[in-house]
Amino acid sequence: MATGNSTFFQKLIATYPIASGNILFLLSITAFFTLATALFLNLICYSKSTPWILAIIVFSASQAAYFMDSYSVVIDTDMLENVLQTDTREAGELINFGFILHTIVFGIFPSYLIFRFCPKSQGLIRELKSKLTLASVLIFLLILVVVPFTSQYASFIREHKTLRFYANPTYFSYSVIQYINNAFKRPESNTTLIKVAQDTKHIGETHKNELMILIIGETARADHFSLNGYERDTNPELKKHEVISFKNVSSCGTSTATSVPCMFSSLKREDFDIKAGLIHQNVLDVLSENGVEILWRDNNSDSKGVAKRMLYEDFKKPPINPICDDECRDIGMLNGLDQYINARKGKDILIVLHQMGNHGPAYYKRYPKEFERFTPTCKTNDLGKCSNEEIGNAYDNAILYTDYFLSNVIKFMQKYDDNYETAMLYVSDHGESLGELGVYLHGAPYAIAPKAQIHVPAIAWFGKNFDYKIDQVKPYESKDLSHDDLFCAMLTAYELDTNDCSTWRSVLKANTDAY
Numbered sequence: 001m002a003t004g005n006s007t008f009f010q011k012l013i014a015t016y017p018i019a020s021g022n023i024l025f026l027l028s029i030t031a032f033f034t035l036a037t038a039l040f041l042n043l044i045c046y047s048k049s050t051p052w053i054l055a056i057i058v059f060s061a062s063q064a065a066y067f068m069d070s071y072s073v074v075i076d077t078d079m080l081e082n083v084l085q086t087d088t089r090e091a092g093e094l095i096n097f098g099f100i101l102h103t104i105v106f107g108i109f110p111s112y113l114i115f116r117f118c119p120k121s122q123g124l125i126r127e128l129k130s131k132l133t134l135a136s137v138l139i140f141l142l143i144l145v146v147v148p149f150t151s152q153y154a155s156f157i158r159e160h161k162t163l164r165f166y167a168n169p170t171y172f173s174y175s176v177i178q179y180i181n182n183a184f185k186r187p188e189s190n191t192t193l194i195k196v197a198q199d200t201k202h203i204g205e206t207h208k209n210e211l212m213i214l215i216i217g218e219t220a221r222a223d224h225f226s227l228n229g230y231e232r233d234t235n236p237e238l239k240k241h242e243v244i245s246f247k248n249v250s251s252c253g254t255s256t257a258t259s260v261p262c263m264f265s266s267l268k269r270e271d272f273d274i275k276a277g278l279i280h281q282n283v284l285d286v287l288s289e290n291g292v293e294i295l296w297r298d299n300n301s302d303s304k305g306v307a308k309r310m311l312y313e314d315f316k317k318p319p320i321n322p323i324c325d326d327e328c329r330d331i332g333m334l335n336g337l338d339q340y341i342n343a344r345k346g347k348d349i350l351i352v353l354h355q356m357g358n359h360g361p362a363y364y365k366r367y368p369k370e371f372e373r374f375t376p377t378c379k380t381n382d383l384g385k386c387s388n389e390e391i392g393n394a395y396d397n398a399i400l401y402t403d404y405f406l407s408n409v410i411k412f413m414q415k416y417d418d419n420y421e422t423a424m425l426y427v428s429d430h431g432e433s434l435g436e437l438g439v440y441l442h443g444a445p446y447a448i449a450p451k452a453q454i455h456v457p458a459i460a461w462f463g464k465n466f467d468y469k470i471d472q473v474k475p476y477e478s479k480d481l482s483h484d485d486l487f488c489a490m491l492t493a494y495e496l497d498t499n500d501c502s503t504w505r506s507v508l509k510a511n512t513d514a515y
Contacts, residue, residue, distance in 0.1 A: 004065040008166040055111035062107030071440040075172035197498040211420035217428030218357030237407035252483035263483035363394035367401035422463030
């Protein structure tokens with residue numbers, strides 16, 4: 001409680017300021033969480049397993065405390081999903097001297113002391129009696145510290161439930177148990193997929209085949225795109241093209257592990273979870289069943305299960321990706337696409353490019369040196385050592401590189417403008433906190449996530465033969481949209497219709513008179 005709850009106490013005092021006469025309630029709630037932690041540990045520790053359990057809890061609490069204190073993140077089930085899906089390269093960017101020192105002082109050293117001084121078990125019966133006595137005392141003390149402040153606790157429970165997210169180790173332990181429980185409920189790999197949009201049919205007359213590139217951005221926030229009114233010119237290349245930037249798009253989640261499968265799903269955000277996403281077909285499945293050739297190229301971690309039934313290419317390493325310096329660049333995913341397209345003449349084609357984008361905290365690694373236009377920049381993955389200005393500069397330089405990448409995608413598509421109905425759509429998976437109110441990175445529980453983590457950019461370009469024109473969708477650029485709209489947007493773009501989209505408030509569906 002003393003070394004692993006700095007963020008919890010900071011937020012507690014910010015909610016109940018000492019100057020406002022809350023000192024006694026603060027002491028009570030501190031005692032409450034300390035006693036609750038003791039009761040929790042008393043219940044889970046038995047016999048010879050006790051030092052091991054305590055050491056694991058203490059070590060894990062030190063890790064949770066570091067990330068909560070450094071980035072103000074919450075260790076919930078979504079964050080655990082992110083951790084388990086993080087590859088070694090991404091994990092390496094989170095390790096720095098401060099992390100190592102914190103782990104040694106508050107994780108490894110206390111764990112050593114536990115093994116060194118933990119009393120030996122005196123037998124199961126005697127231990128159970130002792131535990132029962134201790135549990136009774138702890139419960140009595142919990143009642144004792146709550147009773148004088150029942151009205152304050154009622155307010156705390158009703159109005160400030162999110163504070164408990166930062167209680168360490170109780171909340172992250174609860175999240176681990178919940179995550180394991182959910183994992184056992186996940187479908188087997190051979191589970192039959194639940195089909196969706198089975199009534200899908202082509203609408204209108206197809207004069208040319210469709211060729212689309214869908215770019216899934218990474219950690220880009222809408223308010224850092226100059227196309228959306230940002231004061232810095234972070235989109236100098238895109239503004240040379242006739243594009244539309246949808247200015248009010250919300251993400252399905254605050255992490256890649258949730259947002260990517262959710263945006264491709266027919267399920268709405270409120271109905272989506274990882275299990276549901278795995279057992280239902282996604283929009284790629286529906287497009288593929290209706291004759292669309294699909295290729296997924298990934299310069300990020302992976303497709304989070306979305307492309308498991310599609311042609312998948314990993315572009316994170318040379319020689320697959322021919323453009324690599326400090327790391328492999330997004331622009332390299334365009335290599336070889338001409339051959340892929342030419343080998344599928346007479347077919348509708350969808351190419352999905354999953355960016356590295358603005359993946360943090362090492363934003364300075366996300367762009368080649370020539371894109372470092374905003375200075376000074378934060379050149380470390382330890383954001384605590386940088387000012388918000390330096391972090392913002394590095395982040396905006398990475399946006400500049402995404403702008404360059406998207407412009408090159410459009411130029412690539414223009415080569416096929418005469419023979420295909422061409423279009424490009426870019427949408428980011430989630431946003432990012434850059435130090436506002438002391439919050440960094442992403443992954444906050446959706447209910448309390450800052451707007452910066454869920455307000456994402458979405459940009460579209462249409463070729464001359466595409467069924468829709470930019471002017472037709474221009475009236476929708478400021479409408480409230482979300483990842484929920486992607487499923488039906490993709491079907492409509494490929495001239496497909498289904499009752500699943502009959503009530504969809506489509507940007508494109510409003511123009512189906514074109515057929």
